Amino acid sequence: MAAFAPARPQLLIFDVNETLLDLSKLQQAVNQEFRSAFAFQQWFALLLQYSLVDTVTGHYHDFPAIGAAGFDMLAQALGQSARPAARKQELLRLLAELPPHPDVIPGLTALQHAGFRMVTLTNSPGPTLQQQMAYAQLTPFFEQLLSIDPQKHYKPHPDTYTAACRQLRVAPADTMLLAAHGWDVAGARHAGLQAAFIARPGQAQYPLAPVPSLVGPTLEAVAKQLLG
Structure with missing residues (x-):
């Protein structure tokens, strides 16, 4: 269910480890x-x-x-x-040898068919990210595979999110992070982005952070909310 009614984002930024990939x-x-x-x-x-x-x-x-x-x-x-x-x-x-969660490919497919721009943003370095996405067969879903390496700041530092927005030429308010970590969602919200929390087993939202725009147990569930 939606925590508040967000505007349709122009850009979706995906966390990778635990969010897309099963550890x-x-x-x-x-x-x-x-x-x-x-x-x-x-x-x-x-x-x-x-x-x-x-x-x-x-x-x-x-x-x-x-x-x-x-x-x-x-x-x-x-x-x-x-x-x-x-x-x-x-x-x-x-x-670099992790499969995607079962809900990931169906969720990404639905969002891709709906015309969303999609990129990754991960704390893993670029070469590892390339290997991860190739192994999981997720590369074709994404416009770019972004790492925090160029900023030399790890998420949830605000610069990691705003640098991605600048690179893709989309305002933070028109961008949504999708992540399975409360700390990642908190970082994105404090940086001015919308955010969706994917409530993977064992993960929890940070109660002292701004609420996420959307919450769902799987990427498919969040995608359905985004698609209305």
Whole structure:
């Protein structure tokens, strides 16, 4: 259901990890590697936390570098030995080998047929993003595949969203972010964009942020609201 009545956006910006791509394969691998049912959850939280540390302190490292450091921190927190660099890279390569959620291709197809301009915006670096989208067979749906790499600021920094709007020559108010993360939706709304929250299992909205324009359990459900 709609949180408020948004204007029809001219541009749709999609988050990638968890929003479009199913991370279950990576989750299983990380949990098995560290022998903990919560290892992936801890590691992903570290990945997000220290991407924000880099943004705030102005010392940028790309997502794979932070991910590798996160594995070292996770091992230390669990009282385990650090993994060899080669093993960490094997795990990180799984980020480029993730399938789309079952609702993604039907939802993107409906939006594409309706004439929406669609791009991605992800914290993953450009080469990883290209590999991810090719593996998931999602590339043809998107006008451009955008990464935060050029800005050297991670989402939810406002510059990441407004830079994408400038590049596509669409005003923030006429742009909608679609994401499965409360922090991403909060960042977009504070940057002046519309936003749709895709309520994937285990995800929640940030109660202290401006409300999203649309909310739905799947991309298909959000697409139906956008199409009226």
